[in-house]
């Protein structure tokens with residue numbers, strides 16, 4: 001395999017290697033080493049929204065893509081972008097000049113919402129107020145934004161089918177391409193295929209991206225000619241857990257299976273999480289990738305074939321590999337009695353976290369790779385943020401003073417001199433308030449731009465939590481920047497959330 005393919009998946013799993021050396025000798029795990037229990041650097045900490053005692057967890061499940069395997073977006077998402085453009089041009093009649101376009105992988109971020117009909121890209125707060133809005137790449141004025149989204153009645157929609165949520169890193173390329181097409185259509189209306197309004201363009205992009213995922217455009221670049229989803233999983237996991245070589249022609253030794261009891265590929269989440277999902281469960285024969293039928297999770301022995309259960313060379317621990325099925329099968333295979341005994345770790349707030357929490361009541365951990373940079377920046381900007389808070393308080397105090405003086409002027413029986421003095425005082429205060437307000441806005445904007453030049457801090461919009469942060473808070477029991485951070489904590493860790501604060505408590509309890 002071409003060496004350049006190696007850069008598609010990041011090696012964020014170095015801690016895994018402390019579990020078993022390449023010679024198979026067990027090395028001390030971080031949590032049982034003397035280093036365990038020390039202060040963990042902020043970018044690698046696990047943050048807790050809901051108490052979770054790991055002693056009560058019987059099974060920990062891991063999603064693979066963008067959870068265990070951190071694809072590098074500048075290469076992996078560029079593949080999706082280029083593949084999508086080719087499909088738009090060659091299959092859907094979009095103009096050839098799209099082939100010369102390029103992808104700025106840093107432009108879009110998770111948590112954004114696409115307004116398909118209007119061609120807008122939005123960032124909103126937890127109350128679904130639109131705080132940042134662009135038409136294509138053109139920033140919308142405050143008036144346009146309020147005119148379009150200010151109506152409180154439409155605020156609780158912002159969901160499919162008219163809106164698309166950018167909630168996985170897989171969606172960055174399609175969001176960027178949508179913005180490019182909106183700009184292109186606005187300045188070249190005749191060049192876009194007939195009847196393609198913004199919503200149609202979105203649909204075309206979505207269909208083309210979907211097809212890139214289905215027809216192997218992406219997976220074939222990660223590993224040449226994967227014969228099945230199992231084959232692909234095997235190559236990626238083999239790379240992550242030891243070999244660091246993405247080579248499907250190399251004979252895999254399946255060593256990575258020693259870390260797992262069960263592997264399921266092609267689970268078709270989020271449908272997998274519905275117990276009434278009657279999807280068939282097949283057992284996978286690891287060497288050949290052949291599927292065997294099972295009877296509700298119990299493999300059905302086949303005449304003339306050996307059992308597909310792998311007995312691992314090193315640990316003698318069996319690991320079973322399946323394709324399809326649903327959560328009922330999984331619970332049965334693992335002898336799970338209560339769904340609160342399962343912790344599931346994933347990167348997709350909707351497909352992994354929200355569905356498994358809402359439908360099943362599994363405990364959840366969200367992997368947010370962006371978090372590492374975000375918390376480090378927060379830390380370095382802590383003094384500026386304190387100053388911002390002080391400026392905001394000063395602005396509020398001046399504003400209150402102005403209001404009082406205005407009422408005084410209006411309702412009290414004042415002589416000419418008193419009236420003049422009060423008016424002058426109001427003028428002075430108004431000019432001071434304007435100064436403070438302007439510098440506060442400027443400094444606040446600059447602070448946000450340090451996180452992202454367009455969209456600001458991932459978890460905030462202004463002073464409010466972003467919609468994305470709100471979802472994380474509601475549905476992820478735990479969240480962290482990468483899976484391997486788990487190895488920095490004891491497997492018996494009792495994760496406890498920090499104290500909740502209501503606005504009335506802030507001035508009473510020092511933070």
Ligand SMILES: Nc1nc2c(ncn2[C@@H]2O[C@H](COP(=O)(O)O)[C@@H](O)[C@H]2O)c(=O)[nH]1
Nearest residue numbers: 063064065066170209210213214269348351
């Ligand atoms: N058919 C589509 N498949 C997609 C799309 N976006 C991602 N994917 C595939 O899903 C899995 C990753 O999901 P995960 O929850 O298991 O991490 C991987 O196989 C992707 O190729 C899509 O738009 N359409």
Ligand SMILES: [Mg+2]
Nearest residue numbers: 063065066347
């Ligand atoms: Mg994933």
